[in-house]
Amino acid sequence: MPEINFTLAQLGWKTFFNQQLTLDNLEQTTPYRITHVFRNRLIVLGENGELDLNLAQYPNLQNCTVGDWLLIPQTITEEPVILERQSVFQRKSPGSNTSQLIAANVDTAFIVSSCNDDFNLSRIERYLALAKEAQVEAVLILTKIDTINEEQKSAYLAQLRELQSHLNVVTLNALNIEDVHQLNDWCKVGQTVVLLGSSGVGKTTLCNTLCLRQESTAPIREDDSKGRHTTTGRSLYFTHSGGLILDCPGMRELQLTDCEDGIKTVFSDIELIASQCKFSNCQHQTEPGCKVLAAIEIGELAPRRLENYQKMLKEQARNSMSLAQSHQQDKAFGKLIKNTLKTKKSLRDN
Ligand SMILES: Nc1nc2c(ncn2[C@@H]2O[C@H](COP(=O)(O)OP(=O)(O)OP(=O)(O)O)[C@@H](O)[C@H]2O)c(=O)[nH]1
Ligand SMILES: [Mg+2]
Ligand SMILES: [Zn+2]
Missing domain, CATH: 1.10.40.50 (Probable gtpase engc; domain 3)
Structure with missing residues (x-):
């Protein structure tokens, strides 16, 4: 858990949120950003540090997601206010007639695919549609480039030409810090990035390299039956270049809604x-x-x-x-x- 204090700007605060504040809000509430979402509680981070909010106590926060900004009243009995979102990613919840919020207030979407069987143009188009709907810049990241040769790499890049969408494409080995530096432009102070893609493509690996984070320090990774680590919660981290990056569990099914x-x-x-x-x-x-x-x-x-x-x-x-x-x-x-x-x-x- 961070020991240093961050300014609101470092946490991604923008004029868009400032404009929503009333005088009462300014006097009686403090802005906090949701950095971790668990089943029963949320962790939020503000200028004065972290708070741990119990969802049973604040039922209106059930409809929040990581990246959201909250105004927390000084009197703890009042409900926090959820600020209007600048951008939001959502999908239809698998197996139920509701929509599931993936992330909020994001500036860039890193759509991650690996250079192997996961690579699928139709799936990439799905993620692109999500990013366009949220009016957020998309960057396609092809991971595991170290596992293929130049010829294979050219073949993947050639396939992408079919998409015709003037796409930013970055190829990298997610474990290699030099390679990952290519992403620094999107990870500047106050900028928020969300990682999207199937399970196993390297989202957490990339996040670890970008944040100079030791694997063992990642709080919410679990071993699955095959001994792999798979992400189970949604969390926001600081990259070493000062940006914010949001790691999500891989999506097996991305059903679009309102898109x-x-x-x-x-x-x-x-x-x-x-x-x-x-x-x-x-x-x-x-x-x-x-x-x-x-x-x-x-x-x-x-x-x-x-x-x-x-x-x-x-x-x-x-x-x-x-x-x-x-x-x-x-x-x-x-x-x-x-x-x-x-x-x-x-x-x-x-
Ligand atoms: N060689 C190589 N291995 C990689 C690369 N990126 C990820 N891996 C490996 O791929 C495996 C899966 O990576 P993760 O980062 O856990 O994948 P994830 O996208 O976070 O998966 P979920 O959390 O299940 O969604 C790990 O064993 C990584 O070490 C890469 O660029 N090159
Ligand atoms: Mg992961
Ligand atoms: Zn026609």
């Missing part, structure tokens, strides 16, 4: 071609005058890309709808209970 704009930005090349199709509602399947199919025909557009684009759009629409529906149902159920109690009460009172 239409993000997807359309990642596939803006297809959107542009599609705007020239003969029919404005063209589905790019068998329609005459379809420019998208024509682009595939001449090798200008990869069929995989069109397929993934349509799949992701459909998926996000389905998930957004079912989330909205279950939210409505929850509200309707709440109303029903309230009305029943009211009726009961008036029957009793009469």
Whole structure:
């Protein structure tokens, strides 16, 4: 746990948050940033050090995530205020009709993939859509570059050209400090980075190298059955260049929700071609005058890309709808209970 005190600016505080403060807030509350999220508690860090908050005591903080800014009242009985987020990453929770917050108030997303079987363009497009939706700069990091030869490396880089999204790409060995220096520009004082990617690609390794952190000091790593370390919580650390980096558990399933704009930005090349199709509602399947199919025909557009684009759009629409529906149902159920109690009460009172 840090012993030195940090300024708000070092913790990533920005004008955007300052503008949300009322006079009362300024006088009666202190800003803290969430640095660790555990099942039952949160660790927050502010100018005066760390606090450990019990979620049972502050139920409104259930909807927070790492990176969030809180205003903690001086009188401990009052509830903390969650400041409006500058950016947020979320997905549909696996196996339930809710959305899960991944990280908040991030400036850059490091999308991490390793140069082996994990490398998958369609998966990278998913993470890119998340970053675009959050309006956050994305950097694609290819790890384990030390395990392949130059020829293989060129082949991976060539595949990335298909994405056509002017992507920042960095190749590195996550264990090599010289290699990791390539990332310093995104890890300056007050800047926050989130690490996204599948399990085992090297997110924690990269985080350790960036933070000059000893593996054994990482507080929330557990051995899985195969003797590997896998991250189980979400935590924010300081890099040696003064930035903040957020390590997350690998995502087995990244189901998109409320992500239409993000997807359309990642596939803006297809959107542009599609705007020239003969029919404005063209589905790019068998329609005459379809420019998208024509682009595939001449090798200008990869069929995989069109397929993934349509799949992701459909998926996000389905998930957004079912989330909205279950939210409505929850509200309707709440109303029903309230009305029943009211009726009961008036029957009793009469
Ligand atoms: N050779 C080599 N090994 C690496 C590199 N990056 C990570 N590794 C190894 O890959 C394994 C998995 O790395 P982690 O950093 O735990 O992966 P992670 O992405 O944090 O995984 P989760 O926490 O499960 O999401 C470890 O044994 C690392 O030592 C790299 O660039 N080169
Ligand atoms: Mg990890
Ligand atoms: Zn078309």
